[in-house]
Amino acid sequence: MDQLALRDVMSRDFVGVSEADGLLDAVSLLREENTTSAVVLRGTEPVGMLTADTVIDVVADDRDLSSVDVAEVMTETPASLPQSATVTEAGDVMARTGDHRVLVTADDSVEGVLEARDIAPAVAGRTESGGSTPATGGAPGSVAATTDTPVEMAESTSEEFADGPTDEYADGAAPNDYAEQGVCESCGGLAAELASVNGRLLCTECRSV
Secondary structure, eight states: OOOOBHHHHSBSOOOEEETTSBHHHHHHHHHHHTOSEEEEEETTEEEEEEEHHHHHHHHHTTOOGGGOBHHHHOBOOOOEEETTSBHHHHHHHHHHHOOSEEEEEETTEEEEEEEHHHHHHHHHHHHHTTOOOOOOOOOTTSHHHHSOOHHHHHHHHHHHTTTOOOGGGTTSOOTTOGGGOEEOTTTOOEESOOEEETTEEEOHHHHTO
16 A cells, blocks of 8 residues: 655644744744644745744743744754655654654745654554555664654554454553554654643653653
8 A cells, every 4th residue: 555645644734933033922823823833934944943842941941932032942943855755754754853743845845744643643544444554664773674663653553453452451441552542742752641731632751841
């Protein structure tokens, strides 16, 4: 079965801000759009990212948000891939860079954003419909060959319980049941235990921040 292309799973409704925007205005926009990150654009060119984690760091340093510009606190631009790239390729990039986001671009312009949390439901949908996603390749010793990517994590979780719970958990929910696993709305990682904090589902690690 053909791999899912990024154009099929990416979010086209991303938030964009400029380097000169005030951080307080940018935070207000993030809240208005109910998202945790924004692409920092110089014209149509991506030059960085603004994330909720960055804002938290600024607040923790007791800085006045109204006196800080986006350019002062933005992080590096995530890796980018073309729309024709596959979900597996995106997963490999995330595993290699440690960033759970990739930008989807065309002619140096951002067309969308893909996060790790977008991959799990896409792969699960393929698995439930009878398809499968080819295993990630990679040369021996490479990150792609030795590290579970978001795609592989989603596949293994979906396939493990595709036919229902095993006998071991016949009398109760399996602790790693896909239905019990979800994607943390802060870090984008898969977690067996999520809790609602201020209306967002967070994993144990993000709840402790």
